[in-house]
Amino acid sequence: MADKKGILYNEAAKAYFYGDCVSSIEPYGGGHINDTFLARTEKGNFVLQRVNGYVFPHPDEIMDNMVHVTKFLAEKLEKAGKDSKRGTLTVLKTNDGKDYYIDSEGNYWRSTINLENTTAYDFAESPEMLKKSGAAFGAFQNMLSDYPAETLHEVIPHFHDTPARFEQLMQAVRENKAGRLKNVAAELEFAKARETDCGLLMNLLEEGKLPLKVTHNDTKMSNVLIDNATGDAVCVIDLDTVMPGLAAFDFGDSIRAGATTAAEDEADLSKVHFDLGLFEAYADGFLSAAGSALTPLELKTLPDGARLMTLEVGLRFLADYLNGDVYFRTAYPEHNLVRARNQFKLVQEMEEKRAGMDAVIEKYL
Ligand code: GN1
């Protein structure tokens, strides 16, 4: 049986939980890309996820990355005397021993142990919570510092290559597939005024001045599970985009998503502000966990990471709006445009408050 969008979750559940009476399967979480369900079974609760084949044309490669990275993390956690079943995701095998299931329509599914008594917050409920997410992402980067990066598949090439994202926007403008170009004059002007800045980090990487690390690349608050009882960050999730990258990508994407006073798709821009106090809280958590591993230049470029990751996702939302909403899941026609405007508002405030960001990072230099 499939749900009303034709998602074959019952078929997938059978591939995993054959015989373990499944009492319910319900939609779970709030990602923009994959379709996620919670399956309650006699043997416990499991996350069941259908991988988006448009976004990830080689789902076998993301599964390969995920299986190896989680194993590596589990071994590290065990060695440190920690509970690996809670400190990292655990990929379940199908009934016939595979790491994923391909349904009768060719979609890839995976399943992981659900971490009970934890919550994924869209938004940090306090600076303390944001700081804890920073510590979790900092520790994640640190734990993977000796992971053999060359063995990872680059599942989305040029994922945080901001100049390439700028070029994708220009292509969307040229093609004007959805006939929406007339609605975005001001946003395009904003983007074009920052074209040169897009290359800030990538240029330093090419010049060999910034080291390539294994990074998470999608470090928003909702990708850290928080323990309901203690309020501690338990586990970093959503490992789809774990790839070689820059420290500033992970730091920056968290600031983009976390140091803001409103949701990513808040349409009332008077509510959308970049908050320096939240920036400081996150920096404190992230740098306490990863700081000693960062070079002075890596530290200095963290504010650029914040600004560029925010600009970049704004460019992506705008391009997707022009392309007719083919990438990000949308709830209404202007959704991607609203998101782009929201992100550009943050970029503008980050530019205004740059000296404040530098002063925070200065303390760690
Ligand atoms: C997507 O899948 P989700 O919702 O965690 C996107 C991120 C964006 C984010 C914006 C693979 O993340 O890059 O920052 O939306 N992931 C992918 O909310 O493109």
Ligand code: MG
């Ligand atoms: Mg994601």
